[in-house]
Amino acid sequence: MATNALESRFESQKDRMLKAAAQCFNQKGYSGTSLRDVANLLGLTDAALYYYVRNKEELVYLCYLRAADLGRDALKGAAAAGGSGLDKVARYLRRHVEIMVGEDGPIAIMSEIPSLKPVHRDEVLELSRMHSSAFEALIEEGIADGSIAPCDVRMTGNAIMGSINWIPKWFHGDGRQADQIVSEFPRILSAGLTAG
Amino acid sequence: MATNALESRFESQKDRMLKAAAQCFNQKGYSGTSLRDVANLLGLTDAALYYYVRNKEELVYLCYLRAADLGRDALKGAAAAGGSGLDKVARYLRRHVEIMVGEDGPIAIMSEIPSLKPVHRDEVLELSRMHSSAFEALIEEGIADGSIAPCDVRMTGNAIMGSINWIPKWFHGDGRQADQIVSEFPRILSAGLTAG
DNA sequence: AGAAAATTTTAATGTAGATTAAAACACTGT
DNA sequence: ACAGTGTTTTAATCTACATTAAAATTTTCT
Numbered sequence: 001m002a003t004n005a006l007e008s009r010f011e012s013q014k015d016r017m018l019k020a021a022a023q024c025f026n027q028k029g030y031s032g033t034s035l036r037d038v039a040n041l042l043g044l045t046d047a048a049l050y051y052y053v054r055n056k057e058e059l060v061y062l063c064y065l066r067a068a069d070l071g072r073d074a075l076k077g078a079a080a081a082g083g084s085g086l087d088k089v090a091r092y093l094r095r096h097v098e099i100m101v102g103e104d105g106p107i108a109i110m111s112e113i114p115s116l117k118p119v120h121r122d123e124v125l126e127l128s129r130m131h132s133s134a135f136e137a138l139i140e141e142g143i144a145d146g147s148i149a150p151c152d153v154r155m156t157g158n159a160i161m162g163s164i165n166w167i168p169k170w171f172h173g174d175g176r177q178a179d180q181i182v183s184e185f186p187r188i189l190s191a192g193l194t195a196g
Numbered sequence: 197m198a199t200n201a202l203e204s205r206f207e208s209q210k211d212r213m214l215k216a217a218a219q220c221f222n223q224k225g226y227s228g229t230s231l232r233d234v235a236n237l238l239g240l241t242d243a244a245l246y247y248y249v250r251n252k253e254e255l256v257y258l259c260y261l262r263a264a265d266l267g268r269d270a271l272k273g274a275a276a277a278g279g280s281g282l283d284k285v286a287r288y289l290r291r292h293v294e295i296m297v298g299e300d301g302p303i304a305i306m307s308e309i310p311s312l313k314p315v316h317r318d319e320v321l322e323l324s325r326m327h328s329s330a331f332e333a334l335i336e337e338g339i340a341d342g343s344i345a346p347c348d349v350r351m352t353g354n355a356i357m358g359s360i361n362w363i364p365k366w367f368h369g370d371g372r373q374a375d376q377i378v379s380e381f382p383r384i385l386s387a388g389l390t391a392g
Numbered sequence: 393a394g395a396a397a398a399t400t401t402t403a404a405t406g407t408a409g410a411t412t413a414a415a416a417c418a419c420t421g422t
Numbered sequence: 423a424c425a426g427t428g429t430t431t432t433a434a435t436c437t438a439c440a441t442t443a444a445a446a447t448t449t450t451c452t
Contacts, residue, residue, distance in 0.1 A: 027310060114228065188347065402445075416432085
């Protein structure tokens with residue numbers, strides 16, 4: 001059916017676009033990347049992007065929604081698999097790190113919130129808060145079941161998320177390093193939590 | 197003497213400027229902040245900034261130099277005070293965190309390196325590398341003297357620095373929270389290192 | 393093939409913001 | 423008060439995008 005095939009092409013192109021955009025945003029920031037930058041990465045003209053998106057702001061906005069999706073999936077998956085609180089946290093960290101250094105690139109440009117329109121900003125902040133809460137809940141679960149040593153949950157969460165969110169600043173797509181990050185980071189981040 | 201007094205005023209104004217600039221850069225990123233933003237924060241006109249600085253790029257550049265200074269001092273101070281490797285690391289972390297949430301604001305906008313001119317970028321990256329090495333050296337010292345558990349030093353360093361560098365993204369000057377961060381963060385970050 | 397829809401390009405417009413030069417103002421010491 | 427130097431402003435210029443509209447091209451379907 002035409003509609004379906006069309007949607008398929010449209011959607012997949014749009015996806016490539018978001019990936020390219022996220023990559024640029026991560027490297028040069030929102031204001032620092034021109035639509036030309038993104039378009040070039042796709043072999044297109046800047047004007048072409050407007051076929052997929054209303055304006056530049058919508059581009060970051062969609063990147064955020066996508067990031068939120070991935071984050072939610074990672075959390076859900078990690079929580080569903082059972083085990084101790086620490087197990088769940090560790091599983092989630094691994095997943096999150098994999099996403100950051102993985103094929104789809106770090107979709108999570110968590111730095112560009114100020115660039116969003118107020119409505120979108122509110123929505124994204126809300127998603128972000130929910131995500132943080134869910135993560136903190138896992139930590140609390142670990143504390144409750146004794147697998148994680150008591151700690152300031154909020155601060156600990158911030159510390160861990162900071163480590164991960166910062167990865168794109170120093171990691172630039174070296175595959176060997178990617179493997180090393182995936183194998184080391186979750187360990188390092190979990191280590192600080194472990195209870196006796 | 198006239199010259200001295202003049203330098204004094206000039207320098208102190210320039211300092212205020214750098215602080216304001218760092219604050220803006222941290223909030224909206226390099227390209228996202230206009231010189232007007234910085235100037236307004238000082239009650240000046242954008243054009244006035246050119247009296248102190250050749251151009252916008254030099255503004256970030258100087259912010260980085262300043263950050264490097266503070267970082268170096270913190271490291272030197274922490275290393276000089278003696279104790280085990282872990283002690284030194286902990287002392288350094290405390291100092292660094294204090295800077296990030298302190299009066300002078302997070303001078304360290306470690307995200308805007310791509311905005312620098314190649315010459316400046318190289319210089320700043322070199323400084324940054326030296327800083328990382330010095331920090332990693334402290335960790336190694338701790339491993340050697342048994343105060344820190346063996347680990348992938350490079351990755352551990354990245355993880356810790358990420359946590360700290362990310363602080364400006366979620367901390368926005370709330371004094372109460374600042375105290376809490378200073379008291380919690382060093383503990384959390386050290387916890388993951390502690391040996392037996 | 394050929395029409396209709398989808399996708400991309402070319403060309404034009406508008407605006408924000410960096411930068412500069414010249415003018416105005418303020419302070420210092422005499 | 424005055425001259426000189428330091429500091430800030432006003433006004434003007436220039437450029438890099440974001441955005442739009444219309445035209446051209448490609449794709450899809452019959």
